[in-house]
Amino acid sequence: MSGESARAGGKQLTPNNVLITKRQALGWSRNRAARELERIGRGRGLSVPEIGTIEKALYRHETGRAVCRDPLYIELYCLAYEATAQDLFGEIEPTSVANGEKFGVRSHKFVAAYIGAERVEALAAGGVVVKALPRCGLECHSADIEHTEGERCLYVWPFGVALFHVTEELELPNIACLAVWRRKTYERELEWASSYLSELTGSSAEASYVLSAYWLHTPSWLGHEMDAALRIMCAPRVLLERDSEATESSLAHAELVERALLSEGYAPAEMVPFGIKGISIGYASWSGVVYCPTAPRRALAEDELVTIELATQAMWAYCEYINRQVEQGVDPKVPEMYGWRFLRGVRSRLTNARPQETGQHRSMRTAILDTSGLIDHMSQAIDILRETSER
Structure with missing residues (x-):
């Protein structure tokens, strides 16, 4: 030199x-x-x-x-x-947040599986699950589950769906850590849920997917970065390379992408906002949901978000089972009381506004239903069940 x-x-x-x-x-x-x-x-x-x-x-x-x-x-x-x-x-600094603080978020994972109406009936009859409050008008049973990681509750619906609700409190330095943690735990949750249901029911069961909703209660971003941060949290996969494993190298790359997106902004067209200025910031996408109550006493309650997701994912898993049977060349068999007329009624209940519903709640419900694709999914299942019932 x-x-x-x-x-x-x-x-x-x-x-x-x-x-x-x-x-x-x-x-x-x-x-x-x-x-x-x-x-x-x-x-x-x-x-x-x-x-x-x-x-x-x-x-x-x-x-x-x-x-x-x-x-x-x-x-x-x-x-x-x-x-x-x-x-x-060498060592790189963590993503820029307000005063270098960590952010606090509650993660709600919904792990879905179709186990069949007979197994659900057996669980209820055996007292394994007890009657719970209806979710968006859908009757269900539930049971708390002891586990070393987070609070877990099993919900089962009489039409054959089992859904685990996993709640975990997180404190993280950046969204990249959330993205890597999410990818790492998804596979683990699917394996655990499948194993748990198989042992519980005495026959093979397989969880099909995991969806996350994040309740951001302690944000660490300022100004324009706040909105970009929530959009990234709504679809954290954007920080990760496709099919990459959750390693230190993938975390380092994710941190770089996060910095760029926070600086330049991130606004994918398919992401639907449902917050109200001065009260909350909320986004829904195919990948998940995120909500931050900036004025907690005027914003939505956390249980309102959880309730909508429980109902949405329960119906999504049911319709997925019906549509998958058709794809495999088999006419789906479901209890008569949960046929196409039942689905038609649930579709109406989910999509139509309720007399006492607030504007905030309606905005959230519409955003979640639109981005989940549930209504199209249900319409297809209704057509399938109606066709097979007329044969």
Whole structure:
């Protein structure tokens, strides 16, 4: 390293030899590296500067004239050199939040399985589950479950659906940690639920999916980042590479993506808002739901959100069973009292406003139903059951 490279303005510089070595190992000049970074960035749909600006930044980052803190450049370097942020820059700071604090959120997981009306009847008759309060007019039974991780409750509906509601209190430094935790625990929850139901019923049972709703009670973001943060939490998978495992490397990449999205904003068209300015911020998507009561005494209650999700996921799992039977070339068999007329009635109950319903509740219900695709799912199941009943 020349004296000019080692010093600038009398200040000792610390070159980033990892960046230099990675570039040289590929046989790239700085100009070639700048062109590759631009190509990668545009391929990812990122807003990248001109090549001359990238080359100048690359020179400053390599020679130590500037510490690389820009999420865009960090991500580009990681992609170009197939390395993690820790590999290239050492320890990286956590995502920027207000005063560096962690955020507090309650995670509600809904783990669904179809076990059949006969098994549900047997569980109720045997006293394994007891009658619970109806959810959106749907009669059900429930039982609390002892478990070392979070509060767990099993709900069963007479039309054959079993649904676990798992509640966990989380305190995290950034949303990337939530995304990695979510991916890691989903597979574990499906395995646990399948095993538990199989043992409980004495026959094979398989949980089919997990959906999450997040109740953000202690936010750590300020200004425009607050809205972007909730949108990311609504669909945290956006931070992770497709099919990547939940590792330290995937966490580092997720943190970089999170920084960029918090800075640039994140507003996918398919995400539906249902908050009210000055009272709450809420979003629903195919991936899940997030809600933050900024004025708790005027906002929705947490149980209102949970109740809607329990009913929605119970019906979704039931319709999934019906539609899956058809896809396998079999006419679905369901108890007559839970046939197409029953589904038609539930569809009406879920979609039509109630006389005492508030505007906030209606907005939430509509957003969740629209993004879940449940109404189309139910309509298809109604047509199937009506057709098979007329044969």
